[in-house]
Amino acid sequence: MTSASRCRSVAPWRRLAEGAARAAVAGALALGSAAEAGPAPTLGAIVPLSWPSATEGEEIVQGMQLAIKTWPGQPAPTLIVKDSACDPRRADDAARELVAAKVDLVLGSWCVLGQVPKLVADAGLPFVSAHAERLAKPPEGVLQLGRIELYAAERIAAALRGETGLRISARTSCWMDFEPVLRDTYDAVLCPVLGYDKARWEQAQATYTAAYRKPFTHSVARGYAAMEAALAQLRRVRNGQRNSTEPIVTVLGRVPAADTPAPPDAMQLVLSPRLPKLSPREQAVVNQLLQTKGCCAPDGTCAKPGPWADQPFVVRGHAPTCPALSSGVRR
Template structure:
């Protein structure tokens, strides 16, 4: 009887040990499996070349920043269309990605779709929106600030001003013939790191480093920071909170309610101004004085213009903008 009991105990011991080993192997396999990072890019429209540069920036960060195993990147196309971005988000949920990088051209309902699945998102949009707690937003322009600023400019100066041109994706100030002026977002890169990343990109892809590539790189920095914290055992909310502290190539992640910096946008004016009413001409001259390239010295300028979150694009290019006549 004793021998049989011992034999049974040994049998159960072997089963339990085998089960423990199986669970251990499963746990290790799960821990060692490569994370999956999703990306929603405007690949088909409006600029496949810029989407490619964003993709390359992501790949550069993915292959040069220390994390093991290297995450798998799953790409989806938005075509800069809200409905397509939503479908892309649903596809990434089905692909079981750990985090999504998106919002580069359109945000839409993608954050809501991902939040429902408990998947965080990094939005690379130039503008911040009222989104949920699972979204890190890199944009420096606060919610509705761009359009409100454009509305003020239109009302006070009589100029046809847009805050929705192509420059909101490529960050290259350009003006359509339909408008007299355009508000465009600006980047605020970490100048101490830019040369190194630029050199790596140029060596890897044999072409110049661009704003689009930098945006992809910075978004991936945040994605990798989140994944590393999760692999270290942090819960999703804690991992996202720690990732928010990352100093990216494009600077820190702004808080949702952070004020929009005065250099967050550029105002690009047409070389040919329309004929304006006297009151509008006066307002435009006051604006140009307040936002002159030596604006710090213009303490007597109107605060209404001095405190607006933009600078003249002509100051960036080194050309002083002349006052309207």
């Protein structure tokens, strides 16, 4: 990242950052009361700082810090960050350390759940999970940003592998960075899709870009959204409304209720443009899959109902009959 070297080049960015920050505060005020009595809260975050990507870990933390800076509540929370390295055991240890440190709330699970939700809930603390997947029956006090039922992706991928003969993975790095990358070892990958709130995204993007002079990435957005949810949940706890059903809205959209099913576009199946030779039966299944999930089959027919219609994924990237996969945020 290159810093501005002249005062006259810094001023416009500063004005933009201040203006965007004021807009962020105004939006946050609409969610609830700004003032909160008592000492400054302490929030514990379990973040994959060292692996698989130190850059993404840093961006998650920066997103959380930005959300704290634009939060209208006073006094501002103190943030304690622990590294999980996407290792369940390290994440569990980090949770125990944060509980021992008597934090007021824990957030994390960007890439690994482990026993963290239970450990935190058993200690009587609220927990916010930023994981793409969600527990079907979370412990009381656990708020989940994820939209996909735990293990649903692997179940779908296994069924598709069995019926199509394709090499399909539901456990690539896209479950951390939401960027589907198709390598030669697979014919397709099943990845989560990052939903978002357009107005809040653009607002946070302007503030972050002005403050850090860097792109507002998926990792930044996930950190920002998790902290938005954590601060809203903290406000509820302090106001005695821990079990409130009032929706929490973040930069990634509304936090789904515990019993909300995954939307039809919660995941995307990204197919290689050059699939291997398949048997007639397997090719028929692939054609039906393309037609059912919104893409066109080679004969030009599209969107026919089929056995995959109710599954929470769409098909992307099967050129030339499917739309190209966007490298940015889903619009």
